[in-house]
Amino acid sequence: MTNHNLKHDEQESEIHGKGYPFHITQEENQELRQKAASAIPSPVISQASSFDEYVQQLMIPPVVMDMARKAENMRLSPWEIAAMRKHLAPAKHHDKKIGLLRKILHKKAKADPSHPPYIRVACTGKSHYDYLAEADGHIHKPLHKKKGDVGSPVVLEIWPAQHYSPIHSHGETTGIVFCLAGQLDVMLYGSLDGNAEKLGLTTLTPGQCAWLSKDTYPVHRVFCPLDGGEGKTGPGFINSTEEFGASFHVYLNEDETPMMPHDEEEHHDDNEQHHSHSRNAFDFIKEEDSKKGTFKTHSDLSWHVLRRVLAETDLT
Numbered sequence: 001m002t003n004h005n006l007k008h009d010e011q012e013s014e015i016h017g018k019g020y021p022f023h024i025t026q027e028e029n030q031e032l033r034q035k036a037a038s039a040i041p042s043p044v045i046s047q048a049s050s051f052d053e054y055v056q057q058l059m060i061p062p063v064v065m066d067m068a069r070k071a072e073n074m075r076l077s078p079w080e081i082a083a084m085r086k087h088l089a090p091a092k093h094h095d096k097k098i099g100l101l102r103k104i105l106h107k108k109a110k111a112d113p114s115h116p117p118y119i120r121v122a123c124t125g126k127s128h129y130d131y132l133a134e135a136d137g138h139i140h141k142p143l144h145k146k147k148g149d150v151g152s153p154v155v156l157e158i159w160p161a162q163h164y165s166p167i168h169s170h171g172e173t174t175g176i177v178f179c180l181a182g183q184l185d186v187m188l189y190g191s192l193d194g195n196a197e198k199l200g201l202t203t204l205t206p207g208q209c210a211w212l213s214k215d216t217y218p219v220h221r222v223f224c225p226l227d228g229g230e231g232k233t234g235p236g237f238i239n240s241t242e243e244f245g246a247s248f249h250v251y252l253n254e255d256e257t258p259m260m261p262h263d264e265e266e267h268h269d270d271n272e273q274h275h276s277h278s279r280n281a282f283d284f285i286k287e288e289d290s291k292k293g294t295f296k297t298h299s300d301l302s303w304h305v306l307r308r309v310l311a312e313t314d315l316t
C-alpha cells in the first residue's frame with residue numbers, strides 16, 4: 001500500500017468512525033457483539049442460565065474449562081492495582097519522574113511504533129527489562145542484562161488504556177485470557193490476514209474468561225477501551241492516564257493437553273522447528289503493510305521482580 005493510499009484510507013476511516021484499533025463503524029460494533037454473544041462455542045466461559053447458553057458452553061473443551069476453573073477466584077488486590085497505576089502514570093509537569101511500567105512503555109514504543117505497547121509479565125523465567133527495576137533501586141541483587149526467556153506458559157499482561165495488540169495467532173496452543181482488572185475488548189478473527197473475517201467482539205471484565213485452541217478462536221486482537229486521555233489511539237500513540245486493564249494468560253502447547261481431541265492426529269517431526277505454532281512465538285499481522293511477521297514471546301518483566309517493585313511502592 002502506498003503512503004498516498006494509506007492516508008486516503010485513514011481519512012475514510014475518520015469519516016466513517018472506523019478508527020483504530022478495530023476499524024469498524026458503530027453499527028458493525030453492535031453486530032459483532034451480537035455475533036460473539038450467540039457464537040457456538042461461546043468465546044467467553046460462563047455459567048449457563050438458559051438452554052441456548054448451555055449449548056454455547058457445551059462445546060468448550062474440558063482442558064479449557066479446567067484452566068478457567070483454576071483461575072476463577074484470581075483478582076489483583078486493591079494495593080497491587082494502586083501500585084500499578086502509580087507506575088503507569090504519566091510525568092507531571094513539574095516533575096519528569098515516571099514509574100517503571102511507563103518507562104518500559106516508552107522503550108517498547110520506541111522499539112516498535114506500529115501499535116501502542118502493552119506489557120508482558122512472565123510468571124516463570126527471566127525478562128527483558130528486569131534490569132530497569134534494579135536501576136530504579138527496587139531490586140538490590142544484581143540481575144542479568146540479557147534478553148529474557150521465551151514461552152512462559154503463564155503471563156500477566158498489562159494493557160494501558162487505549163493501547164492494543166496487533167492481530168495475532170496463538171498457533172497450536174490451547175489457552176485462556178482471564179480478566180483480572182479494568183476492562184478489555186477482544187476481537188476474534190477467522191484467519192491471520194489483513195482482511196480477515198471478524199468473528200465477533202466481546203468485552204471482558206474482572207472474573208470473565210475468554211479461551212482459544214488450535215481450531216477455535218486462535219486469532220485475536222486485544223484492546224483496553226478505558227480512558228486514555230487526549231488524542232486518538234493508533235500507531236505511535238501513548239496514553240496520558242494511569243488507567244489500565246490486566247489479564248492473566250495461560251497457554252499450553254499441544255503435547256501438554258492430553259484431553260484435547262487432536263491426540264490421534266499425526267504429530268510433527270520432533271526435529272522440525274515449529275516456533276510459531278508453540279507458545280515460544282506467535283505470528284502477527286504488521287499494522288503498516290498487513291504482512292505476516294513472527295514475534296518471539298520475550299517478556300518485559302518477571303512476576304517475582306514486579307511483585308517486589310509493587311510491594312515497595314509508596315502509595316501515600
Ligand SMILES: [Fe+2]
Binds near residue numbers: 168170220222
Ligand atoms: Fe493473544
